[in-house]
Amino acid sequence: MPQSYDVAILGAGPAGTACALALRGAGLRVALVDKAQFPRDKICGDAIPGPALKALRQLDPAYADELLATLRPKAETRDSRVVAPNGGSLGVRWHLPTFNSPRLHFDAALLALVKRHTATEILENFAVKTLAGAPDAVTLTAADGRQLRAGLLIACDGANSVAARQLAHRRLDRAHHCAAVRAYYAGVGDADGRTTEFFFLKKYPAGYLWVFPVGEGVFNVGFGMLSKDVVAQDVDLKKVLLELLHTHPELAPRFARARPLGPVAGFGLPLGTGRPAHALAGPRWLLCGDAASLIDPLQGHGIDTAIKSGILAAAQAVACFAEQDFSADFLQQYARAVQARLGPQLARSYRIMRFLGNKPWLVNAGVRLARVPLARRWLQKLVG
Numbered sequence: 275m276p277q278s279y280d281v282a283i284l285g286a287g288p289a290g291t292a293c294a295l296a297l298r299g300a301g302l303r304v305a306l307v308d309k310a311q312f313p314r315d316k317i318c319g320d321a322i323p324g325p326a327l328k329a330l331r332q333l334d335p336a337y338a339d340e341l342l343a344t345l346r347p348k349a350e351t352r353d354s355r356v357v358a359p360n361g362g363s364l365g366v367r368w369h370l371p372t373f374n375s376p377r378l379h380f381d382a383a384l385l386a387l388v389k390r391h392t393a394t395e396i397l398e399n400f401a402v403k404t405l406a407g408a409p410d411a412v413t414l415t416a417a418d419g420r421q422l423r424a425g426l427l428i429a430c431d432g433a434n435s436v437a438a439r440q441l442a443h444r445r446l447d448r449a450h451h452c453a454a455v456r457a458y459y460a461g462v463g464d465a466d467g468r469t470t471e472f473f474f475l476k477k478y479p480a481g482y483l484w485v486f487p488v489g490e491g492v493f494n495v496g497f498g499m500l501s502k503d504v505v506a507q508d509v510d511l512k513k514v515l516l517e518l519l520h521t522h523p524e525l526a527p528r529f530a531r532a533r534p535l536g537p538v539a540g541f542g543l544p545l546g547t548g549r550p551a552h553a554l555a556g557p558r559w560l561l562c563g564d565a566a567s568l569i570d571p572l573q574g575h576g577i578d579t580a581i582k583s584g585i586l587a588a589a590q591a592v593a594c595f596a597e598q599d600f601s602a603d604f605l606q607q608y609a610r611a612v613q614a615r616l617g618p619q620l621a622r623s624y625r626i627m628r629f630l631g632n633k634p635w636l637v638n639a640g641v642r643l644a645r646v647p648l649a650r651r652w653l654q655k656l657v658g
């Protein structure tokens with residue numbers, strides 16, 4: 275007989291762990307299932323947006339305090355630097371404290387919070403292959419044949435989500451999807467270890483290159499573009515990243531003595547484009563985080579929206595069990611809550627992304643304009 279739970283959270287990244295933390299004390303039997311054994315790597319820029327920590331703090335201040343106290347390595351990064359295609363640059367100070375930390379460590383620290391603070395049953399090395407809905411439960415079947423049943427599935431299984439494919443019938447839409455690659459480097463020149471840097475490029479206007487300090491002298495260096503343009507321009511992202519580090523007028527001298535600490539690796543970013551790309555909920559299931567396509571289309575961050583959607587999904591789970599209603603209609607409440615909480619910012623980012631995309635001159639002009647304090651405040655508010 276498969277093991278039975280009230281709630282199965284599929285995926286123990288930021289969305290899944292936040293959901294488990296938010297379900298603490300709800301009186302539900304919760305399983306958190308992941309195909310990996312933690313600590314595990316996740317290809318990312320490793321910039322943890324300020325709103326991610328804020329959302330955890332709102333859930334319980336101890337979550338944020340313990341995370342900050344235990345997480346190593348990390349780099350406090352309240353300052354950013356934006357470099358325009360013409361080489362002009364602009365410093366930005368974010369409203370909320372923010373930090374960078376390799377996902378290998380950040381995600382393991384989130385899971386440690388779940389272990390410490392909740393009675394969640396954690397099942398690692400459980401790679402879900404198929405999901406079957408039925409009137410009374412959802413069944414998760416692993417590649418090795420193990421099974422698990424739950425009254426409600428909260429799918430937080432990332433950009434290549436099995437749930438989004440099998441339950442929501444999501445297909446890749448390259449106009450609303452980015453592809454990105456990253457590598458770790460040591461010995462990057464002229465870097466203070468506290469500033470995240472974004473480089474916009476004339477040749478690749480629908481994307482950017484980043485250099486993010488992640489602590490202890492290590493930098494996460496990456497490059498991403500809209501997938502539609504990757505295909506249209508036949509871009510080999512890994513090759514282009516290495517080329518840019520050798521040829522970009524500012525980066526080439528700074529990377530002349532830098533050492534790569536591993537291979538360049540890539541992954542997809544399903545963008546939350548401010549329109550319902552696909553269903554977020556159905557009978558006995560919900561999608562969160564990347565599985566729900568909630569990445570900010572302008573800046574490419576999705577850890578904060580993953581955490582926020584995981585928390586909203588937990589609230590919906592509690593409502594479902596209180597009302598004993600798991601119907602598609604009732605679960606649409608969750609889709610509406612996601613839209614209300616995240617929709618306006620995602621839609622605004624999408625409009626700006628569309629406006630700036632393929633107009634490098636406009637980025638040059640924006641960076642120049644932002645030297646005026648009033649204009650800078652307005653621009654900063656606009657991009658969040």
Ligand SMILES: Cc1cc2nc3c(=O)[nH]c(=O)nc-3n(C[C@H](O)[C@H](O)[C@H](O)COP(=O)(O)OP(=O)(O)OC[C@H]3O[C@@H](n4cnc5c(N)ncnc54)[C@H](O)[C@@H]3O)c2cc1C
Nearest residue numbers: 285287288289309318319321402432454563564575576577
């Ligand atoms: C190159 C790149 C750079 C990025 N940079 C940033 C950044 O700097 N800041 C930022 O905020 N966001 C960034 N993002 C986006 C960010 O990585 C995601 O938005 C975030 O990880 C989403 O969290 P999640 O919990 O939804 O999914 P994930 O973090 O992907 O977690 C999903 C979990 O599900 C598990 N899983 C998947 N399939 C199965 C299965 N079949 N069975 C069991 N378990 C499964 C995985 O092992 C994983 O642990 C970047 C993304 C990319 C690709």
